[in-house]
Amino acid sequence: MNWTDERVEKLKKLWSEGLSASQIAAQLGGVSRNAVIGKVHRLSLPGRAKAGGSAPAAANARPKRPATPAPAPQRPQAEAPRILPRTTMRPNDVAVMKDGGAPVPAEETSPVTATSGNVVVPMTRKLALTQLTDRTCKWPVGDPMKDDFHFCGNDCNENSPYCTYHARLAYQPSAERRRMR
DNA sequence: CCCTGATTCGC
DNA sequence: GCGAATCAGG
Numbered sequence: 337m338n339w340t341d342e343r344v345e346k347l348k349k350l351w352s353e354g355l356s357a358s359q360i361a362a363q364l365g366g367v368s369r370n371a372v373i374g375k376v377h378r379l380s381l382p383g384r385a386k387a388g389g390s391a392p393a394a395a396n397a398r399p400k401r402p403a404t405p406a407p408a409p410q411r412p413q414a415e416a417p418r419i420l421p422r423t424t425m426r427p428n429d430v431a432v433m434k435d436g437g438a439p440v441p442a443e444e445t446s447p448v449t450a451t452s453g454n455v456v457v458p459m460t461r462k463l464a465l466t467q468l469t470d471r472t473c474k475w476p477v478g479d480p481m482k483d484d485f486h487f488c489g490n491d492c493n494e495n496s497p498y499c500t501y502h503a504r505l506a507y508q509p510s511a512e513r514r515r516m517r
Numbered sequence: 518c519c520c521t522g523a524t525t526c527g528c
Numbered sequence: 529g530c531g532a533a534t535c536a537g538g
Contacts, residue, residue, distance in 0.1 A: 339530085356521065371531050373522060378529065384522060 337366035339375060347372065351381055463489035473498045 337343075343364055350360045357376070358369035376383070463486055468474055473488035474497045492498055 358520080368531070369522090370533080373524095374529090374531050377523075 347375060348379070348381065351376055463487045
């Protein structure tokens with residue numbers, strides 16, 4: 337895959353926007369994240385800022401490289417579009433989903449934080465925390481700091497902690513991967 | 518384990 | 529110049 341001006345330009349754009357190398361590689365298609373990082377360095381683009389006191393990356397630089405380059409099997413990265421419960425979502429994933437119009441918990445352990453404010457939900461049974469059972473949807477509704485806070489409480493599947501509706505919101509596929517020719 | 522960027526060096 | 533392999537972290 338050539339680094340055409342077009343692709344380089346897109347690389348610069350996405351990199352400056354803070355996307356990770358792997359995400360950029362996914363968008364460009366046909367290149368690995370290593371290729372992206374390598375290109376970034378070659379272009380002398382500013383690397384990622386090291387925030388809190390840890391940046392001995394360049395200080396070390398004493399790796400060992402075996403003189404035996406094993407035949408590297410390429411992985412064509414063609415996974416099936418499986419929808420798996422990804423509870424950990426990165427900022428970019430959330431940003432993409434936000435356009436869908438559906439309210440979605442931004443944080444992993446506590447979806448509560450994201451639902452503060454106006455949440456439009458089909459129907460809730462307005463259950464308190466202590467009234468939740470194994471079969472009631474545990475999707476939080478409203479502001480936990482206010483007293484009108486409650487949980488959805490609808491019937492949920494045996495496995496999922498949420499009802500069918502909220503399970504869709506909670507378990508959005510990472511998606512936004514595949515983008516190649 | 519997943520991920521991140523950084524670096525080296527054979528090609 | 530390219531990028532896989534590798535390192536070093538989170």
